Amino acid sequence: SAVISQKPSRDICQRGTSLTIQCQVDSQVTMMFWYRQQPGQSLTLIATANQGSEATYESGFVIDKFPISRPNLTFSTLTVSNMSPEDSSIYLCSVEDPDRYGYTFGSGTRLTVV
Amino acid sequence: AQKITQTQPGMFVQEKEAVTLDCTYDTSDPSYGLFWYKQPSSGEMIFLIYQGSYDQQNATEGRYSLNFQKARKSANLVISASQLGDSAMYFCAMREMAGGSYIPTFGRGTSLIVHP
Numbered sequence: 166s167a168v169i170s171q172k173p174s175r176d177i178c179q180r181g182t183s184l185t186i187q188c189q190v191d192s193q194v195t196m197m198f199w200y201r202q203q204p205g206q207s208l209t210l211i212a213t214a215n216q217g218s219e220a221t222y223e224s225g226f227v228i229d230k231f232p233i234s235r236p237n238l239t240f241s242t243l244t245v246s247n248m249s250p251e252d253s254s255i256y257l258c259s260v261e262d263p264d265r266y267g268y269t270f271g272s273g274t275r276l277t278v279v
Numbered sequence: 280a281q282k283i284t285q286t287q288p289g290m291f292v293q294e295k296e297a298v299t300l301d302c303t304y305d306t307s308d309p310s311y312g313l314f315w316y317k318q319p320s321s322g323e324m325i326f327l328i329y330q331g332s333y334d335q336q337n338a339t340e341g342r343y344s345l346n347f348q349k350a351r352k353s354a355n356l357v358i359s360a361s362q363l364g365d366s367a368m369y370f371c372a373m374r375e376m377a378g379g380s381y382i383p384t385f386g387r388g389t390s391l392i393v394h395p
Contacts, residue, residue: 166326196380207370208324208385221378255322261381266312266331268372268383270324 166262167192171271178248178278185244186274188258193238195261198268199231202255211256214241248278282306283371283386290391292361299346300356300389302371311375313354314383315345319367327369330354361393 168191178184188197196215200208211231212220220233235241245252258271284303292298304313315327330338330345338345346355358365368390374383 198383207387210382210384213380213382257324259324259383262326266329267314267326269326273322273324275322 166264166267167194167260167269169258169260169269169271171258171274173274174272175275176277178276180249180278182248183244183246184248184274184276185242186256186258187242188240188271190239190260192263194263195238197235197241198259199233199241199243200257200259202257202273204254208257211243245276248276250278252276253278281386282375282384283373285371285386285389287389288387290389292358292391292393294363294393294395295360297357297359298361298391300358300369300371300391302354302356302386304352304354304371304373306352306373306375308375311373312381313345313347314372314374315343315354315356316370316372316385317365317367318370318388324370328356358391363393363395366391366393 170189172187199211202208210223211226212222214220214233214235216235216238232244256274259268262269282305311332313330317325328338328340328343328345330347337347342359344357368388370388371386372383374381
């Protein structure tokens with residue numbers, strides 16, 4: 166199955182600043198998914214990122230707040246902009262596994278905004 | 280309406296016993312897939328098992344089996360011979376076609392605690 170390296174694993178940030186999260190995949194994948202998991206909650210899809218096109222955002226998420234880059238088939242970044250304490254969550258990237266039915270996830274970024 | 284419903288926020292089981300985690304889903308897409316993931320306290324998402332909507336037999340992966348009842352739209356996870364390391368959050372998920380791509384959606388999860 167695919168292997169994803171996600172960085173940083175955790176960070177504590179000041180409100181009003183931005184954080185960029187990176188995901189590197191060890192194989193080429195068409196689609197990459199970005200999720201937010203608030204404390205004790207399920208995974209909520211933020212956006213789907215295809216290489217060479219604008220990301221598709223889910224209801225409640227906007228590009229100005231969560232800009233996404235997808236420069237090639239193995240890499241993507243998610244930026245959390247102008248952060249507030251409500252943005253404190255785990256952020257996960259995910260890809261559809263090329264070898265089996267299923268999705269592989271990065272190890273997650275635990276973000277705390279103070 | 281919820282696409283994936285997990286009605287058990289928490290479950291307890293004795294070590295070595297079997298446990299069933301419930302999941303119902305809602306879709307009008309005839310081609311869909313169902314998944315279960317385990318999330319231990321470390322936060323990683325671990326793939327457990329997959330069931331396709333056209334699969335005739337229930338999926339099995341080691342101690343995990345998926346009780347797929349298509350007419351009832353249920354996809355319960357059965358863990359046999361529970362181990363202490365099975366204590367974790369368990370998420371049921373479904374992928375269905377949306378905008379030309381298969382998009383996965385996750386349920387709220389069930390917290391499983393295995394007692395010695």
